[in-house]
Each structure stands twice: as structure tokens, then as C-alpha cells.
Amino acid sequence: QEKINHYRNINNITVVGRHIPDPCKSFEDFTVDNDIINNLKQCGFEEPTPIQKQAVPLMLQGRQILACAPTGSGKTAAFLVPVIQSLKGPQKQGFRALILCPTRELAKQTQRECDRLADGRGFRVHIISKIKKAMTQYNPNGSQKYDILVTTPNRLCYLLKQDPPALSLRNVEWLIIDEADKLFESGVRGFREQLTDILKACDNENRKIAMFSATYTPVVAKWCVHNMKGLVRITIGHRNA
Numbered sequence: 614q615e616k617i618n619h620y621r622n623i624n625n626i627t628v629v630g631r632h633i634p635d636p637c638k639s640f641e642d643f644t645v646d647n648d649i650i651n652n653l654k655q656c657g658f659e660e661p662t663p664i665q666k667q668a669v670p671l672m673l674q675g676r677q678i679l680a681c682a683p684t685g686s687g688k689t690a691a692f693l694v695p696v697i698q699s700l701k702g703p704q705k706q707g708f709r710a711l712i713l714c715p716t717r718e719l720a721k722q723t724q725r726e727c728d729r730l731a732d733g734r735g736f737r738v739h740i741i742s743k744i745k746k747a748m749t750q751y752n753p754n755g756s757q758k759y760d761i762l763v764t765t766p767n768r769l770c771y772l773l774k775q776d777p778p779a780l781s782l783r784n785v786e787w788l789i790i791d792e793a794d795k796l797f798e799s800g801v802r803g804f805r806e807q808l809t810d811i812l813k814a815c816d817n818e819n820r821k822i823a824m825f826s827a828t829y830t831p832v833v834a835k836w837c838v839h840n841m842k843g844l845v846r847i848t849i850g851h852r853n854a
């Protein structure tokens with residue numbers, strides 16, 4: 614235990630919560646399938662970044678987390694690796710993971726990283742591009758050949774508000790909120806109301822939430838405490854509000 618605490622200290626990892634798994638020193642320590650480890654190495658990555666060391670084993674246990682780590686510290690792979698592992702392979706159940714981003718550019722980058730890290734699995738990773746097309750594309754009576762949705766919140770809520778809703782989130786197992794500090798600040802009230810609607814639509818009993826943020830923001834932390842059972846907080850470096 615002393616050794617683990619020392620390892621967290623030298624990696625600048627602070628973690629608050631119960632029964633925290635040890636941080637992973639190498640990709641091989643992630644209990645994920647070999648293809649994912651190979652894909653990480655194909656990206657040119659040699660070892661996990663501090664946020665990946667602690668967030669990946671937690672999310673692999675299905676724990677709900679608030680992860681704060683600086684820009685450029687590898688937060689995208691920190692949530693994509695456990696999401697890809699837990700979804701296993703493509704299914705015809707509609708979206709099983711939802712990743713919310715503040716901008717379309719970021720959504721595209723996240724989709725690209727997901728395609729690289731899930732290479733070989735055949736997942737269908739979608740971005741809502743044309744809203745007109747989207748109105749019929751995700752028809753709940755259709756093929757449901759979708760696995761992961763990466764989107765900004767406005768267009769998603771627009772589709773959910775249709776009667777009947779133009780897409781279903783009832784099979785979503787992981788809801789990832791990336792750049793939570795930006796999302797919560799941009800809409801002030803707005804994003805919180807959208808998030809309430811999105812959560813209502815994600816009514817799977819196995820739904821878990823993971824929040825990622827570059828800064829530790831009290832409003833985000835407060836939302837997490839109220840809405841995420843068994844919350845674990847991870848901070849890398851200093852808490853800079």
C-alpha cells in the first residue's frame with residue numbers, strides 16, 4: 614500500500630473514493646484484450662499517461678468517475694479504452710456508448726481516435742452530421758447497426774425532442790461527458806437542462822457516467838456528487854479551479 618501511494622505521488626495522481634484499484638504501470642496491466650493493447654502501441658504510445666493509469670482500471674470495474682487532468686494528458690484514450698473493452702464487438706442494439714463533446718471538431722477528433730483504438734473490431738462509430746438525414750437515419754425500427762455515438766449536445770437533444778424521438782438511447786451503457794468544464798460553462802443553465810433530458814433518455818439500468826475535464830470546477834463536481842452513485846474523483850496535478 615505504501616508503494617502504491619508512492620507510485621501515485623510520483624505520477625501526481627490524487628484519488629478520492631472507496632476501494633480504488635491500483636494504478637496500471639503499463640498497458641499490459643490493463644485487463645483488456647490484446648488487440649486494444651496492440652492498437653495503443655500502433656498509435657506510438659509506449660506507456661499509459663497518469664490519467665490513463667488510474668481511470669482505465671476504475672472504468673473497467675464499471676465505476677463512475679470524475680477525472681480532472683490537464684489538456685494534452687491523454688484523457689480521450691482514458692475513456693475510449695474501457696468503453697471499447699466493455700462493448701466487446703458490434704451488435705445490432707443501437708447505441709451502447711454516448712460521448713458528449715463541446716464542439717464538432719472535438720467530436721470528429723474523438724471519432725478518429727476511437728476508430729484507431731478499436732481497429733479490427735468493426736464498431737460503428739457515428740457522428741450526427743446532417744440533422745435532416747439524422748431524422749430518419751436512426752429510426753428505432755431500422756437495423757440498429759450502431760454502437761457508439763459521438764456528438765455535441767444541441768443536435769442530440771433536437772433529435773430526442775421529436776415525437777416520437779428520432780433516436781433511442783435506451784441501450785446506452787456508458788455516457789461520457791468530455792470537457793465537462795466547457796460544456797457546463799457554455800450553456801450555464803442550458804447544458805444542465807439538456808443533460809437532464811439526455812439522462813432521462815439513457816434509461817438503461819446499467820448506465821454509467823464518466824466525466825472528463827481539464828480543470829476541477831465546483832459546479833461540475835457538485836453535479837457529479839448528486840447524480841453519480843459511488844462517485845470516484847481523480848485529479849492529476851494541482852487542483853486548479
Ligand code: ADP
Pocket residue numbers: 657658659660661662665682683684685686687688689690
Ligand atoms: P486531452 O483530452 O487530455 O487534452 P488527448 O486525449 O487529446 O488529451 O491526448 C493528447 C495527445 O496525446 C494526443 O495526440 C494523443 O494521441 C496522445 N496520447 C494519448 N495517450 C498517450 C500515451 N499513453 N502516450 C503518448 N501519447 C499519448
Ligand code: ADP
Pocket residue numbers: 717744765766767768769771
Ligand atoms: P450543435 O452543433 O452543438 O449540435 P447546432 O446549434 O448546430 O448545435 O444544432 C444543429 C442543428 O440542430 C441545427 O442546425 C438545427 O437544425 C437543429 N437544432 C438544434 N437545436 C434546435 C432547436 N432548439 N430548434 C430547432 N432546431 C434545432
Ligand code: MG
Pocket residue numbers: 688689791792
Ligand atoms: Mg480531451
